[in-house]
Amino acid sequence: MSAISLPIFLMIFSLTATLFFYRRYQWQNRLQGFKLPPGPRGWPVIGNLLALPSEQGWVVFRDWSRTYGNMIFLRAFGTPMLVISSPDICRDLMEKRSAIYSDKARFTIDELTGWDFNLGVMPYGQRWRGVRAYFHQYFNSVVTPSYHAKQTEQVHAFLRRCLDQADKQLDPGCVRLTLAATIIDLAYGQQILSMDDDYMKLTLEAIDGFVESKVIGKFWVDFMPFLKYLPPWLPGSGAVRYGARYRPVTEEMLDRPFRDIQSGANQNPSMLREILLKLKDEPDTERRSAQEQYAKQATGIAYAAASDTTYSLLQTFFCAMAMSPEIRKKAQKELEFVIGPDRLPTYDDQNDLPYIQAIFLECVRWLPVVPLGIPHRLITDDYYDGYFIPEGTVIIPNVWQMLRDPQDYPDPERFNPDRYLKDDVLNPDVRDPSVVAFGFGRRICPGRHFAKDNAFLTIATILHAFDVLPSIDEHGNEMDPTPKMTSTGGLCYPDRLHYMLRPRSEASEALVRATATAA
CATH class of the missing domain: 1.20.5 (Single alpha-helices involved in coiled-coils or other helix-helix interfaces)
Structure with a gap:
């Protein structure tokens, strides 16, 4: 300078x-004179910024709730935050009062990294409505069954890859590839055959940039937006340098498939191509340009929204099955009775497999993928239970704690699918953990139908064809499959993956190999 x-x-x-x-x-x-929800005392100016946890915030907030209750009020450089640990309070505020609680918190780091196109962090406005309209058009509950054939094809390909890795630790990339191949094919018509695919690498790098930025309080620019104007060489400009590192990657992730389709280099059927063809005859060039951007962003978040979350859920499933052979065998008994030995499960079997559905629900509850949910933002002053909640408050739902409430889920640390069943059917009196895990009100995850379908078929077919067992070490001893959790930004993953898959029988292996012929 x-x-x-x-x-x-x-x-x-x-x-x-x-x-x-x-x-x-x-x-x-x-705020003087108003009765605010209780919370730890902060410092002048910076408030509670230094106390915000950098790792496993859901556990720290759980501990604080034992002192302050289910509503914990915090401040960081004047930004008010409210951590909620009760699903009933979340329902009262973010669903019953969704008109004022459905905005999203403004995190400047999303702008710096180029991830402000993500529906999960985008504030209300024309852009949000435009992007969400396209996403909803292709992922609503009426449309998603039309993807079952493609999902089935990719799950069967996953089973065949599992055969190649039988009796050894399953490569995590094998799980990711299944999810990527499905959604990228649907969104862009691109065939992803390995994790070494250039676009796959680009996408994963961009997602890493987003996930790492989601630690609350990691970047002070989220509370002091003027810091984004700092030159990158100045102390305190870490967010600026971080954005300079990841924004070009994020933009290329969005632009590359868009360019290929728009130029005609990629003419395979896809969501984005279908939208662009419809917009081709739009006479209003300004409107067409805006709609093209909405479409590009809607399809761009499709894989990002499903990849890490579904990947984490499936890893939770594998670890739980390796830990609990009695649960695995009970599920396989149900599959044998309903499906029989001559075919693999399909989506049409879902209602006849309540125990498989219960395993999915328990995976969602036991190790929630987004333990602190997606923050909302209050757009006007409000009162609740005698407390004043000021405009601009960032609402943080402690999903992890809600799904460990012993009143709803006795013995919450134990993986127990039976908690959802009564007389061998799903018990409607047990709180559905997916209702909490997929978000609240108008900002509920719009891709939840696709994610649930994918998880169900993967869980059912794996258990029908394979045993999930603890890995064996170099001395021939079983390794402990109990996962440890590691957090990366706002997401949580099972770590220490000590499990392997083994075909249940020669007949099971033959069923899996036959899928290649059917494809």
């Missing part, structure tokens, strides 16, 4: 920072 521009920058930066802190001071003064 030149000698002339540096003083100008410092002057602009100082004025912006002064205005920011003055407005925050005014906001804090406005």
